[in-house]
Amino acid sequence: MKIEDAIKQPVFRDVHQKALINLVYTTGWVQQRNANQFKDFGITLPQFNILRILRGQHPKPATVNLLIERMLDKTSNASRIVDKLELKKLVTRTVCPSNRRAVDICITEAGLDLLSKIDKVIDLNPVLSNLTEAEATLLSDLLDKIRD
Amino acid sequence: MKIEDAIKQPVFRDVHQKALINLVYTTGWVQQRNANQFKDFGITLPQFNILRILRGQHPKPATVNLLIERMLDKTSNASRIVDKLELKKLVTRTVCPSNRRAVDICITEAGLDLLSKIDKVIDLNPVLSNLTEAEATLLSDLLDKIRD
DNA sequence: CAACATTAAATGTATGTACATATATTGCAG
DNA sequence: CTGCAATATATGTACATACATTTAATGTTG
Numbered sequence A, B: 001m002k003i004e005d006a007i008k009q010p011v012f013r014d015v016h017q018k019a020l021i022n023l024v025y026t027t028g029w030v031q032q033r034n035a036n037q038f039k040d041f042g043i044t045l046p047q048f049n050i051l052r053i054l055r056g057q058h059p060k061p062a063t064v065n066l067l068i069e070r071m072l073d074k075t076s077n078a079s080r081i082v083d084k085l086e087l088k089k090l091v092t093r094t095v096c097p098s099n100r101r102a103v104d105i106c107i108t109e110a111g112l113d114l115l116s117k118i119d120k121v122i123d124l125n126p127v128l129s130n131l132t133e134a135e136a137t138l139l140s141d142l143l144d145k146i147r148d
Numbered sequence C: 001c002a003a004c005a006t007t008a009a010a011t012g013t014a015t016g017t018a019c020a021t022a023t024a025t026t027g028c029a030g
Numbered sequence D: 001c002t003g004c005a006a007t008a009t010a011t012g013t014a015c016a017t018a019c020a021t022t023t024a025a026t027g028t029t030g
Helices: A015-039 A045-057 A064-070 A078-087 A109-124 A133-146 B015-039 B045-057 B064-070 B078-087 B109-124 B133-146
Strands: A091-095 A103-107 B091-095 B103-107
Touching (some): A015 A109, A045 A078, A045 A109, A064 A103, A078 A091, B045 B103, B045 B109, B078 B091
Antiparallel strands (some): A091 A103
16 A cells, blocks of 8 residues: 555655655554564563574573664663563573673573464564565665665 | 664574564664654654644644544554643643534644744754655655555 | 444553663772 | 772653543434
8 A cells, every 4th residue: 555545645745755754654564563463472572572682592691781782772671671571481580690780681491482482473474575585675775775 | 884784683584584674673763863853842753743743734623533543653642642742832722612522632833833943953854865766766665565 | 312332532551762860790090 | 909980780750652441422223
């Protein structure tokens, strides 16, 4: 669906403004679709993203700093998202022995199990599947250029 | 900067995954840049977006329903954002005489003044200025295709 | 017209974001 | 070794999101 119809705005100031609004709208659309897949599993999108980072480290622990570094949104509050995951027994948190300021965060077996279940669901609805490989590459290159 | 370097992840599962992550990351990047421009004026990005919708209606009033319809993120809570704008005297809220369930929301002179000041700042840093017109159009078309 | 559904907005609760500040530990200069 | 800066994380506050529920007004149907 064209963005004009999606947000019921027939005309834009210029193509740049239109692309910007489409960028924000489409990203929200994609994220909401993804979040709906997690909801049934009792975790949110940010919680899922952190679990994935922890799985990537497994069996090594991660610190909060490492999580922040790897998260897409650097300024968000990893500490409190880990709180929620800890409550659900999906991660463990122990003071790092070699640096008592830091905290070692590890994904639990329950966390790994949950991720593998979610993986299966996500594989059924692959991301951006309407785009060809060439289009996906082109999109990524255009996005890189925005941030140049 | 390439997304690989931006988030320090050298390799992705496939080009679709890479494009998705770039989409989320770049949109966050753009939005944060914009939000920083509003901060100095004491309003947030959602508040700015609602003010713009109200200016588009001016001098006609808008209802909460109309705001939700026009907002990029449909499920957000327009009512409480209007609360904040009302506190700052940027909008007024009066019960609609012809339908006492609805509320007429209008932008004030102070609101219009604020928007015109912000417009000037934004015009100095145009959006997506790194893209040519052709690239902006191409980007918008690719985004439309994602949502098909 | 009375009962009930629908509509418009507000409110409640949990979560997350953004930014500042606090707390504890470590490293280092003198 | 002491004092102080730097580091790692946690906490506080304001705002926003997501979703369910509530309240009030209006429509509708028997």
